[in-house]
Amino acid sequence: QPGQCFQTLPNMLNWIQLVVLVPFSSYLSFPGSGYYSYRDDEDRYDHRYKGTPWCAPIKVKHGDVSCRTPRGEHYGNVMGTRCKIRCKQGYEAQSSEVVCMASKHWSLNYACREIRCPKLNMPANGGYKCSDGSYFNSRCEFFCSPGFSLKGQKTATCQHTKVWSAGDPTCVDIDPPKITCPTLKDKWAEPGKLTARVTWDTPEGVDTADGILTDVILKGRPSKSDFPEGLHKMAYTVFDRAGNKGSCRFTVRVRVRRCSPLFPPDNGYVKCDSDKDNYGATCQFTCTGGYELQGSAARVCQHGLTWSGSDTTCSPMNINVGVRTAAALLDQFYEKRRLLIISAPTAANHNYRFQMTNLQQAQCGLDLRHVTVIELVGTYPAQIGRIRHRLLSPALALQLRLLLQIPQRSFQMVLVDKQGMDKQRYPFPVTAAELFTTIDTFPLRKDEMVLQQEAGQTCQS
Template identity: 35%
Template sequence: FDTWYELFMLICSESHKSDSGCSLKTDPYWCHPPGLTNGEVTCHSPRGRAYRSTLGTRCQMSCDRGYKLLGRRSIMCLANRSWSGTAYCRSIVCYLKIFITSHSYWPGIIKSVQFTCSLIATLTGVVNFIHCYYFVITVVFYLHDFVFHSVRRCPELFPPLHGYLSCSSDGSNYGAMCEYHCEGGHERRGVSSRVCQFNRSWGGDPAECVPIEIKADVKTAPALLDQFYEKRRLLIVSAPNMSDPDYQLQNIMIQKADCGLALRHVTVIELLGSPPRETGRIKESLLQPQVIEGLRISRSYFSMVLLDELGLDRERFISPVGSDELFSYIDSFLLDEEEREKLELRSDFCD
């Protein structure tokens, strides 16, 4: 299926043909219209422009200049009449405090700053005078033994187990913000970020990265797929039975590639056989028969379907694929630049 919405609506139409309640999901106001103070919300619905908040509508969040987006950049209207996440725009405030202990050199300092910044502008053709003044005054004050600014620092913030931090500034200055991120197979529990406060302490409590808990005993395919939305990619392997030679070969290669798949945030779902003996599982957890049928993937022949984090069908394979070929496709077409950089740093993690 090309989108989560199509999957929802197909399952809905098949399982509720006589149920008028299903048609409510086409309500143009299925979810409350989203708003974003000091920002902009751009929505696109699979049903057209008249449906700005119906089931399956996806909205992109962006902030005005001078504001930073905290939270989800993309949200979707879900079947439970709520959006898949929240966001808000926080004002970006820069603090510059200059403390001067002696004024005898002040005229000379101003003259030096003006001369230096003008020289930079002459040589480069362009100069940001605010940044230039900040830099040159810092140097001049240092040379003249002035106290230019007092840096307030917080204690070192350590990354969580199975996670890492990305921080602004140098990571511990007053006003610096550190965001928590979790590695593949784990999700954040707690705050998404912490800010170094004026009292030299970090706001909020430390977050932790815990293993993602997938509930395999859900009753519908959408309920299963919702757990992976914007968190994990899916590799769905299907075959007539466990003795299928293509399945057996692919299963061996997947077991060897388990570490690499985890680094790329890929979860494997196996679908085997036909009713009444069909089997579906995620590792050791078995899926309900109605969930297997709801995924609408044939098990009459071997195949693999690769879905991205938004649930989009990105590639299909009808014969076994080695880990090198599979990883090459994922790295080239599914990972963003930041993920590729992190993957490069962990290149020997699975050796």
């Protein structure tokens, strides 16, 4: 009916207006679910339900919100609405969930605040510089004052867990202090003395850190001391407060005016007074048994640093092999040399050959023990005797065998001491070591060993 159309038209216009007023986004939600979400720039507030208690729309900067209302999406922010707050990386929510209260206020503060780590501790004797204070992703670099070194990580970054990526480092003093020693001190001994007085200034240390040092410690004789002849190594040491050590070294050399050193002659000894070769020292020479002294028996170190007299030598005793009797031959060795008489029926005798080979390798030990070897080889009248390269007549060789009761047709060895006594007989060859062990038990040999040790005369045999 025409009249009905005009009555219905206002109602249709109200319905069209209602459709236009409903946001397009509401058509994208699920009807009756009660879920809806806001983004950072959304400001949604429906004034159509004025009688219903509503909270202010949630606006979250640096985050987003997801809400659930008990009365459906068309009743957003009504009492009982619960909203979850999620913040962007580097930020944290003051409250992870808020509820719309009857007071028309949200239950808690919901802003997203920038994550912040605890304030870093300032290292003693150092500091740090940060790119953005203590906030998230701020990078701090540590440094130390001059003289100190960083112990620990050089940088630290504020992480999303509000914890720094590295612990607090420390600045430690690891640089040793510096100290400079005096230069080399070189002095001659005072006249008539074997020492010299040496003086220098005590050095001072320098620390690169806090400048606090311990007392300077000297290792060696102090300044103004009398130093004996030779090279003396000295050292100064200083410590800083951290225990680092600084040190330096120098030497003190004292010289004594001396003659060139005198050495004992071969087969002889020298004994000097004073300091052996300094000005005024006197040296006495003696020869071992079987050797005769040639040259000066005593020499003195003179003012010109030269020795008085002439060079001293010990020459082998002149053995006379032309004597007519064996007794006359043996008398030449009395109190001078020991004799080792080796007898064999032929030069091809295996005991003789073994014994001579063994003794030839031990000639040094024989000379050290003043032993002269006499060889008696063969049978009369073809027998011969020999003292090194000097030959004895067959008659003299026979007399030696008869005098010492040595058989001609078998090997035998006789050891005679410096007093002409028959000390040991050997029917078979012996090693040089066995022979020397026997000789070293003789009383006179013990005194000889003391003199030889003082003179530095030694032998490997």
